[in-house]
Amino acid sequence: MKRRQRQRLTRSVLYGLFALVIVGGAVLSDWQSISRAFLQPQIARDMFPRILTIAARNTIIFTISSFSLGLILGLLLALMKLSTIRPYRWFANVYIEIFRGLPALLTVLLVGFAIPIAFEGFRWRDCTIIPGCGTYGAGTVGLGIVAAAYMAETIRAGIEGVPKGQMEAARSLGMTRTWAMASIVIPQAFRLIIPPLTNELILLIKDTSLLFVLGTSDATRELTKFGRDFATDRFNGTPYIVVGIVYLMITIPMTRLVALLERRNRAAR
Amino acid sequence: MIGKAAIDVQALHKSFGDLEVLRGIDFVVGEGEVVCVIGPSGSGKSTLLRCVNRLEEPNSGRILIEGDDITDPDADVDAIRTRIGMVFQSFNLFPHLSVLRNLTIAQRRVLKRSKAEAEDIARQTLERVGLLDKINAYPAHLSGGQQQRVAIARALSMKPDLMLFDEPTSALDPELVGEVLEVMRKLASEGMTMMVVTHEMGFAREVGDRVVFMDEGVVVEEGPPEQVITDPQHERTRKFLSMVL
Numbered sequence: 001m002k003r004r005q006r007q008r009l010t011r012s013v014l015y016g017l018f019a020l021v022i023v024g025g026a027v028l029s030d031w032q033s034i035s036r037a038f039l040q041p042q043i044a045r046d047m048f049p050r051i052l053t054i055a056a057r058n059t060i061i062f063t064i065s066s067f068s069l070g071l072i073l074g075l076l077l078a079l080m081k082l083s084t085i086r087p088y089r090w091f092a093n094v095y096i097e098i099f100r101g102l103p104a105l106l107t108v109l110l111v112g113f114a115i116p117i118a119f120e121g122f123r124w125r126d127c128t129i130i131p132g133c134g135t136y137g138a139g140t141v142g143l144g145i146v147a148a149a150y151m152a153e154t155i156r157a158g159i160e161g162v163p164k165g166q167m168e169a170a171r172s173l174g175m176t177r178t179w180a181m182a183s184i185v186i187p188q189a190f191r192l193i194i195p196p197l198t199n200e201l202i203l204l205i206k207d208t209s210l211l212f213v214l215g216t217s218d219a220t221r222e223l224t225k226f227g228r229d230f231a232t233d234r235f236n237g238t239p240y241i242v243v244g245i246v247y248l249m250i251t252i253p254m255t256r257l258v259a260l261l262e263r264r265n266r267a268a269r
Numbered sequence: 270m271i272g273k274a275a276i277d278v279q280a281l282h283k284s285f286g287d288l289e290v291l292r293g294i295d296f297v298v299g300e301g302e303v304v305c306v307i308g309p310s311g312s313g314k315s316t317l318l319r320c321v322n323r324l325e326e327p328n329s330g331r332i333l334i335e336g337d338d339i340t341d342p343d344a345d346v347d348a349i350r351t352r353i354g355m356v357f358q359s360f361n362l363f364p365h366l367s368v369l370r371n372l373t374i375a376q377r378r379v380l381k382r383s384k385a386e387a388e389d390i391a392r393q394t395l396e397r398v399g400l401l402d403k404i405n406a407y408p409a410h411l412s413g414g415q416q417q418r419v420a421i422a423r424a425l426s427m428k429p430d431l432m433l434f435d436e437p438t439s440a441l442d443p444e445l446v447g448e449v450l451e452v453m454r455k456l457a458s459e460g461m462t463m464m465v466v467t468h469e470m471g472f473a474r475e476v477g478d479r480v481v482f483m484d485e486g487v488v489v490e491e492g493p494p495e496q497v498i499t500d501p502q503h504e505r506t507r508k509f510l511s512m513v514l
Binding site: 165166168169170171172173174175179183184191 | 322324347348350351353354355357359361362363364365374375378379380420423424427
């Protein structure tokens with residue numbers, strides 16, 4: 001047998017095996033019980049409209065608020081990392097190492113439960129910094145401080161990606177360092193890092209599912225907790241499938257957006 | 270030297286780590302004078318120019334800008350810098366801002382000029398470099414020569430007393446060099462004080478009031494362009510010129 005023929009034969013055998021596994025799986029599966037457990041239209045219908053008005057809405061609120069907090073803290077940490085003052089750099093490095101190294105779930109638990117225990121009398125429910133606080137506050141802070149650790153590195157890379165000449169040109173025109181940073185360097189840095197930041201946003205959307213551990217109430221449930229409650233209530237798997245589809249309806253357009261932005265960024269250069 | 274000193278560099282030393290780049294420079298640019306600094310790469314000429322507005326921190330020595338010591342730790346460096354226009358080899362326009370905003374941002378934030386006044390001055394300076402029609406363009410849409418002319422206009426819109434040019438034509442395609450030199454020639458003829466680090470011997474000879482030749486961190490020779498370029502006194506100057514001319 002020639003090499004080409006042998007190659008073709010191997011490929012056909014692999015294709016055949018693959019098809020066999022798929023078809024065999026489909027034939028051998030008990031479709032009735034699968035659809036009974038996962039695909040019940042009535043249960044899916046019952047989830048609406050609350051899956052959108054409460055669960056998806058809360059997922060989006062948690063995502064946006066913790067992303068905003070992470071962005072502000074992350075920018076601060078990035079500037080500290082680039083500072084000429086050594087203790088600032090130490091602080092930023094330690095912060096980043098700790099919160100990138102810990103499971104996000106642990107940080108959420110620490111913020112949600114350890115802080116109220118440590119500071120007697122403090123309850124997230126009473127905190128009034130963020131309107132309608134409570135779970136929102138604990139969830140935002142918990143996820144936000146984790147996100148900040150990741151975003152700090154991204155933002156730092158973005159700032160360092162702006163040519164040094166930009167800062168020099170701004171300084172040569174008499175601008176202070178702070179002004180030059182704020183109006184010349186940082187706007188350009190953010191353009192460079194829009195794709196990785198959008199990725200960070202997608203990760204956050206998924207991480208909001210960790211917030212179920214905060215024991216959220218009916219009104220503050222996010223998608224995963226909502227699906228879990230519904231599944232327990234009806235003793236059926238359908239809610240998980242529906243919730244999964246809602247997640248994908250949010251995350252897939254965003255991954256497409258990242259791909260588009262990255263292509264555009266490359267084209268601009 | 271014409272009139273009093275716009276730039277007065279005294280006993281300037283500058284090292285990068287172990288490498289001593291400037292080894293005791295004394296250097297003066299008079300008011301209204303055009304001084305061209307020439308020399309091989311690594312001679313310290315760009316470092317000298319960058320020390321003048323303290324983009325580089327000198328190790329020792331003094332630099333007086335119109336009598337004010339910019340190397341003084343208490344000096345208001347930002348205020349002195351507004352009197353010094355600087356043009357870079359790589360243009361360094363702000364790519365996220367339009368040409369107009371490139372020209373007005375420092376006027377408004379640093380000099381606190383009103384929007385109307387800043388835009389008025391921006392239009393005048395763009396007119397001077399012949400690019401008024403590009404006022405709303407973004408830097409990426411301009412040719413290298415146009416970008417450098419906008420960069421000159423940006424520096425001029427601060428109404429500086431003197432201008433520093435750091436190899437302003439070295440990053441340009443040969444056919445674009447002329448338009449930038451033309452703008453600089455015009456500027457010189459209008460009486461602007463200029464310190465120009467350049468490899469353009471033709472420009473140095475024609476426009477320069479004085480040429481300074483630097484090598485290995487010291488000023489080797491200086492004098493009228495004709496004398497330094499056509500009749501150099503030092504061996505090192507002769508060697509350098511024989512390579513570039």
